[in-house]
Amino acid sequence: MKLDGIASFVAVAEAGSISEAARSLRLSKSVVSERLGELERSVGARLLHRTTRRLSVTEDGAAFLDRARRILREVEEASADLSERRGTLAGPMRIAAPITFGHMHLGPALYPFLAAHPQIELTLDLDDRRVDIASGAYDGVIRHGVIDDSRLMVWRLAPSRRLLVASDDYLARHGMPHSIAELDDHRGIFYTNRGVADWRFLGPEGVEIVRAKVALRVNNGAMILDAALAGLGIALLPTFIAGPLIRTGGLRVVDVGIRPEGEAIFLAHPEGRRPSAKLRALADHLRRAFGDPPYWEEGVSIHAPA
Structure with missing residues (x-):
């Protein structure tokens, strides 16, 4: 054989x-x-x-x-x-990551790492669908979300903050909501890979769920951004996607007096397998590249001007 x-x-x-x-x-x-x-x-x-x-x-x-x-x-x-015993990071490594985050932030962080370690043969699969980490098809899976599965071996790479955003055109037509109760009367743009079309906030009594009227369900963050910019509705987006348009005034932050559920950028790897030195080195490199707070938070305030 x-x-x-x-x-x-x-x-x-x-x-x-x-x-x-x-x-x-x-x-x-x-x-x-x-x-x-x-x-x-x-x-x-x-x-x-x-x-x-x-x-x-x-x-x-x-x-x-x-x-x-x-x-x-x-x-x-x-x-x-x-190779690692000789002090060299080498060999194949397969990583999965979300499309929008991969294009906007992961790629620019990866290129200097690969240039510094030319013997690593990286395969990067960009896909917004959830990946079965336990299958062993990937050395690591980079995801954005809530870390709530205790069975996963997870390294936190960076915190992630999400904000409600909308265009001036949409707010001029529908008004600015100031509470989560007022969101019920608004149109929402939702990310389908999370399952139910809702927004989750952390209130004094725990998690509060809001289900606005559905304007669009889509499985890609960049398209949610485009739809919000086109005035289709309100979107709940991470600052790593919406930050540039918030800073320039293309989108306005919708402050309803309560913050969305916290999330993180994390790298998960299969349980029971010793992670390779190159995977550990990649995680360390990405933490440094993203920063804490991450660089995409710079200049993004919940009170950002229009």
Whole structure:
């Protein structure tokens, strides 16, 4: 059983096609097919169903897939450990992160880190959908939100503050709300990946939930910003997204006398796995790059002028 065959099988199973797997492995389709055939002969079982229209994992393939992933991970970690013993951060590392935060802040923070450690082979997946951290597909997952799952191994990278914002045009047409009760009569722009279309605030009695009229539900922070700027409604946005427009007056802060539930930018990694030195180094670098308070808070006040 050869490692390149195992790597090809895992790539095909995850991509769902030989063509996509070949592109990710930078190999020809014929080479990937040959390696898959050799692997199936060595294990004495068919691992994949192949038809002209689709490819799927067989029952034996599904049973083998988790072990195959572990084998590859162990080899990668062993290689990385040897590099780290020599004082070098090297080898593959796969990270998932949200799209808008990744583009606006993570990328600029990552580039100098990668330049300083050229032997790290980073794969960055930007996706706003929730990722199963326990699956082991990623070394780490960067997320923005409330850290409320005690099963996760989490490193806090930076605090995150959210503010209600709206355009002057919207407020001229609908008025400025001054309490959470008044929000009920307003139109809201909501982030769908959080589930229910509501806003959560911390009041004297605990969490208070507001459900404004839905103007738009969307699964991307940048589009929520654009919709608020277009005057569609009020949005609850983190300052790392809305900060620049608050500072320039493109959006106004809506102060209802109560603050939204606190959140954080965090890096989670699979429980039970020792995080690599390069993942720890990345977390330390990102903490320094973002700062505490983070740099995107500069000049952003709840009383920011229009």
